[in-house]
Amino acid sequence: MRRTLGVATALVGIAALTFAASPANAASLPAGDKAYILPCDSDEFNGLLYEVDTTTGVATQVGDWENPDTDVFACAGPAAYNPVNGLGYWISWANSEGYLISVDLTTGENTVVGQFTIEGEPYYTPIAIAIDAAGNAWATSWSVSPDVLYSLDLSTAALTEVGPTGVTDESDNYGLAWDSVTKTVYAYNVGTEDFYTVDTTTGAFTTFAEDVFGDVVPYAIAFDSAGQVWGINEDIISAPITDFASAEVLSVINPDPNGESPEDNIYSESILIVPAPAPAPAPAPEPVLAATGSDNGNLGMLVGFGALLVVAGAVIARRRTA
The missing domain is CATH 1.20.5 (Single alpha-helices involved in coiled-coils or other helix-helix interfaces)
Incomplete structure (x- = not known):
């Protein structure tokens, strides 16, 4: 059964500028880009893929996939898009057993890649993943102090330590995402509300901006093709990383079963952005005869x-x- 979620739109001020945002400054999804979410709400909704139309404010289920095993396809943690194979990947927090799940963005079908492991041993606490343009993947975890960046094998869910992040204060939650514009992995610390650049060769985090989202604290982040960051925590928030003081917020709403106005928010910690397809290459010029x-x-x-x-x-x- 296809489910449609209503989304109520409102502009809000971010950081220290209350009500400072305006439609002229608010971030919007670039033409051709697509935004998706996966709920962390209940057995009925967990694992379902929704495409969010940020212009009309409607989120619609992709395909008709239904959850066959709520012990595996559980609360959806942060997700990422792999431009190499066109799949989305998300973390399933299932009964203290963390799984890496791939999702077909055209059908909504989910496939278990495997349980997260380190040196062959099960590991259930990866909290965020990022995938770059070449299909390289990384993950952060909430159970190691100091926090560590891992490389992630998308075919097996195996994790390999890259190095410590260098962030220790209130650093148990991170959003992690690849920005195709700056060719950089960024991280967001839920505890301190700070934004970081990530050195994927050493694992080190470097502060990029502090206290960036104010009252709206996303638990996952993603970047669109224009380099704007999007986050989710029940509400979806977006802003250019050069101007966190302006943003657009969408509240994702659970459809009312009686067909009346929806009232209850759906909770999600998983968002991924798929960039618009690259334009077709220009035709080759006609050969020019030598003079x-x-x-x-x-x-x-x-x-x-x-x-x-x-x-x-x-x-x-x-x-x-x-």
Whole structure:
């Protein structure tokens, strides 16, 4: 059964600027980009993929997938888009057993990649993932102090330590996402509400901005093709990373079963953005002949001269046979 969620839209002030945002400054999804969420709400909704129309304010289930095993397809943690194979990936927090799930963004079908492991041992506390343009993936965790960045094998769910983040204060939750514009992985610390750049070779986090979202604290982040950051925590929030003081907020609403006005928010900690398809390459230019120093007039003269030679040869041949 296809489910549709209503979304109520309102502009809010972010950080220290209360009510400072305006429609002219608010972030919006670039044309052709698509936003998706996965709920962390109840057995009925967990694992269902929704596409959010940020223009009309409606979220609609993709496909008709239904959850066959709520012990595996449980509360959806942060997600990421893999541009190499076109799949989404999300963390399932299932009964203290963390699973990596792939989701087909055209059908909504979910597939279990595997349980997260470190050196072959089960590991259930990855909290966020990011995937770059080449399909390289990373994850953060909430159970290690100091926090550690891991590389993630998307085919097996195996984690390999990259190095400590260097952040220890209230650092148990992170949003993690790849920005295709700056070619950078960014992280968001829910405890301190600070934004970081991530060195994927060492694991080190470097502060990019502090106290960026104020009252709206997202538990997952994603970037669109224009380099705007989007976050989710019941509400969806978006803003350019160069201007966190302006944002657009969407409240995702649970449809009322009686067909009346919806009242209850659906809770989600999982958002992913799919960029618009790249434009088709321009057709190859027509080959240009090398310059010979001759123009068309000279070419015509040469052709005419060649024809005269042919006629002259024919006349000579007739005289010899006469």
